[in-house]
Amino acid sequence: MSDPEVIVIGGGVSGLSVAWWLAEAGIPVEVWDEADQPGGKIATRAAGGYLTERAASLMLNFRPEVSRLLAATGLDADRVSCPGPPGSPRYVLQGGRLVPVPMRPGALVRSPLLSLRGKLRVLAEPFVPKGRRPEETVSEFVQRRLGRELLEKTMEPFIAGPLASDPDLASAQAVLPRLKAIEQRYASLALGIFVHRVLKRRTAPIHEVFSFRNGLATLIDALAAAPGVRVHARHAATQLEPTRSGWRVTGNTPGGERTLRARHVVLSLPAAGAATLLRPFDDELEGLLRGIEYASLTVVHLAFDRSTVHHPLKGTGFLVPRAECPQLTGCQWVSSLFPCRAPPGKALMTCYLGGARAPETREWDDDRCIAALMAWLAPLVKITAAPERVWIDRHERALPLYHGAYPGRLGAIAARLANWPGLHVAANYRGGVSIRDRIACGYAMAQGIRSALADSGAPLPAAAFRSFPMHAVGGSSC
Ligand SMILES: Cc1cc2nc3c(=O)[nH]c(=O)nc-3n(C[C@H](O)[C@H](O)[C@H](O)COP(=O)(O)OP(=O)(O)OC[C@H]3O[C@@H](n4cnc5c(N)ncnc54)[C@H](O)[C@@H]3O)c2cc1C
CATH class of the missing domain: 3.50.50.60 (FAD/NAD(P)-binding domain)
Incomplete structure (x- = not known):
């Protein structure tokens, strides 16, 4: 050869x-x-009528290169889109309750997630002067532009969940390059995003979230x-x-x-x-x-008889701020997102343990992971029986930390x-x-x-x- x-x-x-x-x-x-x-x-696992992802589970696309590759490979035909808000919200845990994440400014104003003071601080964003320090952390950047409350209640779980990272240590330039660029160009995130929307600078739909059959x-x-x-x-x-x-x-x-x-x-x-x-x-x-540096993650898939979960599970799942529970970064309601991934009458959830904010969880054995998850999930989504099936995927070096x-x-x-x-x-x-x-x-x-x-x-x-x-x-x- x-x-x-x-x-x-x-x-x-x-x-x-x-x-x-x-x-x-x-x-x-x-x-x-x-x-x-x-x-x-x-890597995808099929077992007993369930389909579980050992690590990555979804694609969120707004890049034309990705759209082009999916079309050229014929994968477009195989795509299964995720339902999105408002019909299928994503939640964030707050005070032991699941609160929908507001995805639009109007929804933010009505949302119970932030206090009045927190909302006023977000609305003041256009008047915040442009930052001059290139080496800001994510926490410094978000707090400076949008306030501490928004950082702690929404941004921190979004960084700790999908990125397994710690906003107090993560570089804003490396993790949020688009927001940093918008700030430098328009001096305001709100103004920049508005201009991009009005001028339709996007080349692919921004909420194209999907997997494959x-x-x-x-x-x-x-x-x-x-x-x-x-x-x-x-x-x-x-x-x-x-x-x-x-x-x-x-x-x-x-x-x-x-x-x-x-x-x-x-x-x-x-x-x-x-x-x-x-x-x-x-x-x-x-x-x-x-x-x-890398963060470790433990991915735990729990399958229940649907009759033992007394919550509508209407949505994509939830993210967890550090103040609520540092070890659990999020939970995806897989059978709500993709009903075909669990047999009829069953509920499948995938939970993520660890990341930069709780490295100690890598030492937890299977029983401890399941017991901890059941203690958190049972009151939250009203589970009254043990899971029927469990799969656990451990990733010692799950994700690089842009710290x-x-x-x-x-x-x-x-x-x-x-x-x-x-x-x-x-x-x-x-x-x-x-x-x-x-x-x-x-x-x-x-x-x-x-x-x-x-x-x-x-x-x-x-x-x-x-x-x-x-x-x-x-x-x-x-
Ligand atoms: C738990 C988890 C959930 C995630 N969820 C999502 C998600 O929903 N959506 C999303 O977009 N992203 C997600 N990600 C991120 C995304 O999956 C990864 O960033 C991406 O898959 C990494 O791809 P990679 O090719 O850079 O690295 P890897 O996937 O780590 O591939 C590296 C490859 O190198 C090989 N290798 C190592 N050493 C050698 C050697 N000496 N010789 C030859 N081969 C070698 C390994 O076998 C491996 O196949 C998630 C990641 C994790 C860990």
Whole structure:
């Protein structure tokens, strides 16, 4: 088999997205993944009439690259959209009760979530002067613009839940780049968002929240099956070396040790794994990557007989502010979102334990996780019997934390990478953790590699010179 132009190490959604966009442009690419199958944090389990996601469960899209990929792969037809507000609200826990999250300014004014003082503070946002400090934390940014109450009651659970992060430590520039950019451009979030809405600057619907009929593994299968992408499972890269014309990768495979050469290598494995590969030839880059912190998460799926849950479960689920319960970050009402994911007459809930604000939960055994969840959930959604089925997925290094001076770290990583032509990093610690951002970053990276190959005079197939079908939209620093 001939050597490919590009080798991608790590077949999670980051690596597979780069590979898919490269193959789309006619550039041969090989993907190695050390696991039994590609997908990384995206894996769907079907058992006993239930469908559960081991980690990621939903996509929220507003990027044209994602819409384009879904159309080109035919995945559009497989999509299952999530019902959204007002008919199906998301709740936040407050004082032991579930309160709907207001999604529009009018709803915020009527909502019991904030006090009158808190609401007036939010309404004063347009009069708050523009911030001058680039290295603000999320808490500093949100508190400065919208007030402490909104931070604690809504923003903190949104950062602690989907990102497993701590707003007191997370960099606002890294976690909220779009809001920071709007502030700098319009001096007000309210004004900026209004202008964007009026001018319809969005290129895809903002509340496009969905999965696929058979779960998110469908996305992985489609990316891995693209013509031109050769995916090898059980291929663990152990060594990376620069050569005169590119890179040599060595790894353990079921057939023994294998070595492959390519002009470009994309590191799409978690930061510590990338650091290990880089150690022999760039200890500064190794240190920058090894210093990235991760949060652990335990995902607990609980299935009940519906008759034993005396709550309508009308909505998507709820998020939990630190002040209410630091260990539980949120709970998704899966059988309300996707009725086909549980047998008739059953209720399926997925709960998330841990994250940056409760690292101690990684030590909890299964019984303790279930007992704690039942103690919190039973009074909240009126459960009167034990779960009939439970699945627990543990992620020791679930999500990278964009904590501290994170933009500075990313800048230093980019500066070191510039010394190594043909070496690239595409992973969720750079440019956003969501599947949407991973696909969009994959597009940007594939574009860069294609240009570099063309500039170097590499004999590329004709398809590689046809222009990519769209322009990347700004917003993330991939
Ligand atoms: C619990 C949880 C819930 C989430 N929910 C959502 C959600 O609902 N929506 C959303 O958009 N995002 C969600 N995310 C985030 C999203 O799933 C991840 O950010 C994304 O899937 C990470 O993709 P990745 O390819 O960067 O990394 P990974 O998925 O970690 O992939 C890295 C790959 O590298 C491979 N690898 C490691 N070492 C080697 C080696 N030496 N050689 C070869 N291969 C190697 C691994 O086997 C793995 O497949 C969630 C994440 C978690 C943990």
